[in-house]
Amino acid sequence: MKCELSITIRPVRRILSVRDTTDFSFPMQLLPEDDKMGSTMEESLSKRALESAGAFGAMADLMRIFQNMYNKEKNPNGIISLGVAENSLMHQELVEYYADKIKITPFDLTYGAGPGGSVMLREALASLYNRKFSPTFEVKPEHVYTAIGVSGVLDLLFHTIADEGEAILIGRPIYTGFAHDLFGRSKLKLVPVSLKDVDPMGPEAIKYYEKELQVQRNNGVRVRGMILCNPHNPLGKCYTPEVIKEYAKFCNSHQIHFISDEIYALSIYSTPSNTTAVPFTSTFAVPGLTDVISPHLVHVVYGMSKDFCANGFRMGCLISPWNEQIFLAAVGAVGVFQWPSSLPDLAWRTILNDHKFLDGFVSENQKKLGQHYQILVNWFKKHNIPYVAGSNAGFFVWTDLRRYLAKIRLPKGDNGKIPGGKTNIPGQPEGAQKRDKILWEKMVDGGVYVGSAEMFFGEEHGWYRFSFSAPREELELGLSRMEKVLNKVDEEAALEGLEALNVN
Ligand SMILES: Cc1ncc(COP(=O)(O)O)c(C=O)c1O
Secondary structure, three states: OOOOOOOOOOOOHHHOOOOOOOOOOOOOOOOOOOOOOOOOOOOOOHHHHHHHHHHHHHHHHHHHHOOEOOOOOOOOOEEOOOOOOOOOOOHHHHHHHHHOOOOOHHHHHHOOOOOOOOOOHHHHHHHHHHHOOOOOOOOOOOEEEEEHHHHHHHHHHHHHHOOOOOEEEEEEOOHHHHHHHHHOOOOOOEEEEEEOOOOOOOOHHHHHHHHHHHHHHHHHEEEEEEEEEEEEEEEOOOHHHHHHHHHHHHHHHHHOOOEEEEEOOOHHHHHHOOOOOOOOHHHHHHHHHHHHHHHHHEEEEEOOOOOOHHHHHEEEEEEEEOOHHHHHHHHHHHHHHHOOOHHHHHHHHHHOOHHHHHHHHHHHHHHHHHHHHHHHHHHHHHHOOOEOOOOOEOOEEEEHHHHOOOOOOOOOOOOOOOOOOOOOOOOOOOHHHHHHHHHHHHHHHHEEEEEEOOOOOOOOOOOOEEOOOOOHHHHHHHHHHHHHHHHHHHHHHHHHHOOOOOOO
């Protein structure tokens, strides 16, 4: 079960020196050795591609884990993922539903309505927003543009609203994929906003955005927008309408884009421990929103991966109700490369138009999410592990394993530095990044994967995102593997007298 995390081919520093605008750590190079016949492989590629490959290092680590995933029959020693935000709690129901309901017609074999998705799907998505999220206006099909997953949608949006080297602000901790969506093609700069001194979901956070925007401005970097992840990944909480409105005001005061990522909008659950949690409010439902922000700056993104438990179908949409032709023409120009396949288009609109099934599916999913959340937090309580309490959205809990970092021993002579020297969490005590990576590798070697603070641009090493939406048996097995790993860390530290070390 040993996970080969050390397959780093060469540090990517040489590549990043082309222009290093990302903050990824764990960099590694994906290219083979130089071709001795003539030009090097690197020389034969564009600078753009080399930069993108360098920045993909963290994702490449994950891809390797994906290739050794647990399967009860086929790969029982594989890694159990309690790290990826995939919800399999309703998979069986969906498989049966689609097997019964998906009927392909000749239309599905054509180019259909062109990039942006079928008219039927756009109508169905507009209707979902109108029916479920109480917008203050009517969402219309012409406001909706579909593409390959929310990652694809964000790629289109970033390409449309900003030029290379320009910046997007996002409050820490941050869903790891945003970094890639921003940089992979459009080469935008992610500016993480530190919110460690305030409630990241509260209005006080906005002054830190303001401060960071001024820092960027002073450095000659143009800030083009911000993303509000609502419901929040990885915190699992929602913003109040009042806070959303304050963010809109902030964006308006600098004439920057306000992007609301609502991909978890229907993955809301209730448990006895979160009765006071803030319910989800869509940006479109905020009263008086367009009185405080130029409407063309407002965009919502939504998708099929989370609320419809279908990450593999790769469907997402941009809803941008106040934009003129020029904006949609610009999105469409690159949208042709993100043109969704007709089969997932058909699958999504079938379920969206079947209101009876959809409503039952959403409520059953929410019930199961609440039950699995409870299994996870009961496990935390049993092991005295602190976590961010009161979540009510998404599939994950932001968890504090800092006490275990102090118990990790660095190899003899190790200076605690990660090769490549990059970090997503600046200003941490020496060795903390390395200890964090060692702890994470112990987990992976122990057969369980969770996302680390480094991946999520956390404020401190030692925080992890635990997902609870695996099938129950897998969740429980993953937690028992985790228990073994953490117990072993405890035992080894006790033997070596490392308890007294203080790395926090
Ligand atoms: C907040 C957020 N936005 C976007 C995405 C990407 O979603 P998709 O699978 O639609 O590309 C994810 C996936 O984890 C996410 O958590």
